[in-house]
Amino acid sequence: MIIYVPMDSAAKALGADDVAATIRSEAKVRKLEVQIIRNGSRGMVWLEPLVEVDTGEGRIAYGPVAPDDVPALLEGRMETLGPVEEIPFFARQTRLTFARCGVIDPLDLADYAAHGGLAGLRRALAMTCEEIVGEVTASGLRGRGGAGFPTGIKWQTVLGAEAPQKYIVCNADEGDSGTFADRMIMEGDPFSLIEGMAIAGLGVGATRGYVYLRSEYPDAIAVMQEAVARARAAGVLGARVLGSDRAFDMEIRVGAGAYVCGEETALLNSLEGKRGVVRAKPPLPALEGFFGRPTVVNNVISLATVPVIFERGAAAYARFGCGRSRGTATLQIAGNVRRGGLFETAFGISLGEVVDDIAGGTASGRPVKAVQVGGPLGAYMPREKFHTAMGYEEFDAEGGLIGHAGLVVFDDTADMLRMARFAMEFCAAESCGKCTPCRIGAVRGVETIDRIAAGDARAVPILTDLCETMKDGSLCALGGFTPYPVMSALIHFPDDFATRKEAAE
């Protein structure tokens, strides 16, 4: 029998390593023939460690499994969740980017290829650069890191630039709270990112790539480094990609704990060995990026989605979605939720359906007060906005941003003034210091919110004005978007800002 125990770090954080070790030792005692495969996570984090047992009739799920449950598991006495892919949370999804995640052994290249891997790269190798870029444009893929810029247009700009060397840089500095899709795909299906980067390289004429991976993800770093080594050994990377006359190779680079390096120009500076300070744009990184050379900077999910677009065709991908948001969103449901995890589905589902229905409300059982969508720079959405469809323009129209599609759910015990203060405090701590509205504004923001907390109502218009200045005057999204959580908290939850004032009076 084959037993799958995830090696995803969320599963590990909940004891998966101990479970795997116990299965190994208990199977030995029972003289059972057991093959343990450490797969990625299926994304149902509330069930982790989610163990799957395959006795030849499909993969049956058990979870959460503790080491103490292992004897019952091996003897068939443990209560089952049924076939893993029939668990409602999983069955409702449209898995394109995450099709293999949790299914295969993440570091087994043959398993990867047996599940559709490398088909996209082989197809791309038979295409011209223009055809490759055209395919991405036709798929409607937009930057999944948050900005939502059309990936095909970015690639076209790099393709059109003349230079002796071009680069593909993957932004894996996933620092936003409530987001873990990058981590999950790198730990659960690392070859999809490698394949996506190789296709990007072929498309724009870049022969070198870098993954800038945050140091807070030691497990993802280890998996990616091993995957790159194996891809190179197998000829997927190197001077002759899959035996062709095209070259592409890549390296994993580790960040150093600076949130702002998730901003693409700060990331490039950091990669070059400088302080992670934001660059003014223009010039665009697509024209003058890494060491001044034309560079594609794309998020992990954007790049990891490229293989499936080439495997199934741009039209097949673009069939999913709503409006100008084509394909699937890899929603990350987090915070105080009953069923948290990764949920991949076509754009267009409403925020309320995700929070109330799919996630099942809060873990605490208390009413949902607010959902922060899009990371620390995203707006707090109150229940009145739960009709908002998950889509770039749809969120924009409601004064929010979809960002990396992370949702952090808060129950009614959350103090929104405190959350607004935290947003300013975080901005002050992480500001790169280049522009004044962000560097000074965030510090003044904390002070101003403290004045409101102390009962000074005159500070409210000052905070509003400060947020306007930060929004309009900051160089990048850190200073520019910190007003989203602050102002949304102030506007939608005025009671949290008023009660203290009244109490003080």
Next chain:
Amino acid sequence: MNPASQARTPDDDEIRMIIEELRSLEGPLLPMLHRIQDRFGYIPPNAMPLIADALNITRAELHGVVSFYHDFRAAPAGRHVVKICRAEACQAVGAARLAEATLERLGLGWHGTTANGAVTVEPVYCLGLCACGPAAMVDDKVVGRVDEDRMASLLAEAGA
């Protein structure tokens, strides 16, 4: 990434060897700093002129880089580093309370080290464990759904 565990007196020749191994990379500075910190537990002062010289940058510029990033230490940490997530998703499930209680129990502020040198406590902004918070990391090992009891046993294991 393996803080503190093997902090020892840094040797110029050993630092030079690390610099030589990595200097042909495109953008070698961060990889060098990581490798040096992995080896010694911090960026020793005697490494600074060696790196600046090898990369032909000023010491001021190098200091600017080293001090910009939260990861790099000017002095060794405790034998173990416990990082507690302070980000929003963990706050939604009680991380602020956990952090306060932990610091109070140890009598430390953020970045403080216990008197016996066993544990340094640091804030971290997101470990990507946002659906199983509050999250923490002990050296390179991730832990989810940490409550005060769990934290107490983690700290005890680390010798705090």
